[in-house]
Amino acid sequence: SAVISQKPSRDICQRGTSLTIQCQVDSQVTMMFWYRQQPGQSLTLIATANQGSEATYESGFVIDKFPISRPNLTFSTLTVSNMSPEDSSIYLCSVDERGQGKSFGYTFGSGTRLTVV
Amino acid sequence: QKEVEQDPGPLSVPEGAIVSLNCTYSNSAFQYFMWYRQYSRKGPELLMYTYSSGNKEDGRFTAQVDKSSKYISLFIRDSQPSDSATYLCAMSVSNTDKLIFGTGTRLQVFP
Numbered sequence: 001s002a003v004i005s006q007k008p009s010r011d012i013c014q015r016g017t018s019l020t021i022q023c024q025v026d027s028q029v030t031m032m033f034w035y036r037q038q039p040g041q042s043l044t045l046i047a048t049a050n051q052g053s054e055a056t057y058e059s060g061f062v063i064d065k066f067p068i069s070r071p072n073l074t075f076s077t078l079t080v081s082n083m084s085p086e087d088s089s090i091y092l093c094s095v096d097e098r099g100q101g102k103s104f105g106y107t108f109g110s111g112t113r114l115t116v117v
Numbered sequence: 118q119k120e121v122e123q124d125p126g127p128l129s130v131p132e133g134a135i136v137s138l139n140c141t142y143s144n145s146a147f148q149y150f151m152w153y154r155q156y157s158r159k160g161p162e163l164l165m166y167t168y169s170s171g172n173k174e175d176g177r178f179t180a181q182v183d184k185s186s187k188y189i190s191l192f193i194r195d196s197q198p199s200d201s202a203t204y205l206c207a208m209s210v211s212n213t214d215k216l217i218f219g220t221g222t223r224l225q226v227f228p
Contacts, residue, residue: 108160
């Protein structure tokens, strides 16, 4: 299965600023996802990012707040804009290679731990 | 009602104990079931995968699916401190459909 590098691993940011999280995959994948994981809660899907099309956002998440880029089949970025303390969370990118027969489930990056002060 | 329910724990057991982790679900169409393990400050990693009903064993780990009860379990035999992590269940209707995750159960195995 794919190996995912996610940067930064953690950051402390001032409210009102923006942070861009990078996700680099060591192989070409079509389906890439961005998740948020808050303490004691499940993984919450923010959006699906497929190369060559606009990202598809889940209910409660909007492009102005979480713009996503997917310039090619191995890379994506998620920006958390105009941050507030409520955005403090772990952000994870993941890829789905089940359709390519390379995995039985999603593969995840190591996550970005964001604290907004 | 959430599609997938999982007790968040924490579950604290002594080394060597048998651990049982469970999830219930409401969508009878789910056919693909997974267990992920997530160590602190790491992303989830796929631990076990099962299709439809039945048991699957891999070393000290056994995944069990009871579709009639809409209930899945992960058993860990001879638990070790290195098993201390959060365990998330996940499931989907098809092999290409979106995965639905449980909240995760935090497990601590003490020496």
